[in-house]
Amino acid sequence: MSTIRFHQDLNVYQKSFETAQLIFELSKSFPKEELYSLTDQIRRSSRSVTANISEAWGKRKYEKSFIAKLTDSEGEARETQTWLQFSIACNYINEEQYEHLYKQYNQIIGMLVNMMNQSEKWCSFSPITKEGNNL
Numbered sequence: 001m002s003t004i005r006f007h008q009d010l011n012v013y014q015k016s017f018e019t020a021q022l023i024f025e026l027s028k029s030f031p032k033e034e035l036y037s038l039t040d041q042i043r044r045s046s047r048s049v050t051a052n053i054s055e056a057w058g059k060r061k062y063e064k065s066f067i068a069k070l071t072d073s074e075g076e077a078r079e080t081q082t083w084l085q086f087s088i089a090c091n092y093i094n095e096e097q098y099e100h101l102y103k104q105y106n107q108i109i110g111m112l113v114n115m116m117n118q119s120e121k122w123c124s125f126s127p128i129t130k131e132g133n134n135l
Contacts, residue, residue, distance in 0.1 A: 007057035012111040013050060016077070019104045020046035023080070026101075030092050038090070042083035048076040049108065056115075063123040067116050074112045077105045 007013050023046045030039045056069035081102055088098040115122055 007054045010053065010057070012108060012115065013053045013057075015104065015111070016046075016050040016053060016073075016108050019101065019108065020050055022101065022104075026087075026093055026097060030087075034090075034092070038083060038086055038092075042080060042087065045076045045079040045083060049073050049080065049105075052076060053112075060123045063119050066123055067119050070112050070116050070119075074109055074116075077109050077112070081105050 004010060020043075023042055027039045027043055050073075052069050052073035056066050056073065059065035059069055084093070084098055084101055084105075087093045088095065093101075
């Protein structure tokens with residue numbers, strides 16, 4: 001059992017960071033004409049999921065602000081799923097890549113929703129442990 005002290009300790013942060021890195025690597029093979037549209041958008045939204053989690057962690061003193069930043073993160077995750085749909089429709093990624101990444105974002109969204117539903121626990125400033133939270 002370990003205590004969560006920093007936003008980097010959160011499983012949802014780690015998962016969103018790793019998934020954004022996967023998207024970055026995959027998007028390197030997108031056509032050049034997509035550089036300032038799909039490529040830029042999917043990279044931006046996937047990274048924004050993680051960035052908003054970091055911001056939420058810093059706003060835990062204010063529960064409504066904490067929830068608002070997690071809501072932003074959830075929205076960015078859903079936007080990333082939309083860009084993944086465009087990526088597969090344009091044949092820039094294959095079915096296996098699409099399914100894996102889409103499922104990762106469904107898990108991330110679920111973790112964010114759980115944090116929002118239990119916001120009082122995250123904003124209490126009492127020690128939070130990873131065991132039992134799975135976040």
